[in-house]
Amino acid sequence: MSTVQEVILAEPRGFCAGVDRAIEIVERAIAKFGAPIYVRHEIVHNTYVVNELKAKGAVFIEDLAEVPPGATLVFSAHGVSKAVQAEARARGFEIFDATCPLVTKVHVEVAKLAKEGYEFIMIGHKGHPEVEGTMGQLSGGIHLVEDVADVARVQPAQTEKLAVVTQTTLSVDDAAEISAAVRARFPKVREPKQQDICYATQNRQDAVKLLSPQVDLVIVVGSPTSSNSNRLRELAQRLGTESYMVDSAAELKPEWFEGKARVGLTAGASAPEVLVREVIDRIKALGAVSVRKMDGIEETLKFPLPKGLKLDHMPAPGHIS
Structure with missing residues (x-):
């Protein structure tokens, strides 16, 4: 029997600036050049996002040999090796690089x-x-x-x-x-002036550190391949709070919520808010009465798009969220 009273939302959660930019690059490329647009590797590690973009005309590939000559190719947010860049140029693709800045x-x-x-x-x-x-x-x-x-x-x-x-x-x-x-x-090792771990990863982990002690259970929305989402679940678990990661609301199991009055909810940097909303609805169906947002950092960072993707008529942004 579920005893859930309250859902507490971590802040910040979900999409970061690099993910927003990567998705927008694919959507703009499809709008400007028409489908199909080829993307090397999943643009971001989220099943829902990838399926939405597939439906719009993105084709996800691992091997550049799968891309026809003269096609438009997008590199995923994770970045690619010099060898992949060189091969893509040699094959004559129109290339847009969605690597996170x-x-x-x-x-x-x-x-x-x-x-x-x-x-x-x-x-x-x-x-x-x-x-x-x-x-x-x-x-x-x-x-x-x-x-x-x-x-x-x-x-x-x-x-x-x-x-x-x-x-x-x-x-x-x-x-x-x-x-x-x-x-x-190696005492002489040179470290980066600013740590390489990105602001979004840091902020989402900091939010889970604040959230975990306040709740009986933490649910992380994220896909199994998403590194930063996996780290959020591990962190909550390490802090002593039972924690599960789900790709969608369909994966929630009622038994997780037995004896749990307060549920914390967060999402990895590649997980869209629509999935968070669906998880909230599912937990409400299990009896949660209230949903409240924690106080947290508001992220306002935006990254510029690559040249050549300006559109005269752009579909309204944020269609995946």
């Missing part, structure tokens, strides 16, 4: 320091497209570490010029712990 910032830093002779330790998750994109900025000299144990195993060619970079969607606390291990082993 905060990921591009890491790429620029890697290129700049590599010219000065630096090797890199990258803190991130093996196989994640953002990590593959960043590591693929150079042909070598970037050593990936996923945890503190990995730091002990790294064998850079030299330690005089060593810099650390980070995937933008990691757990802030995990990254700090791994960075400390890197500093302890």
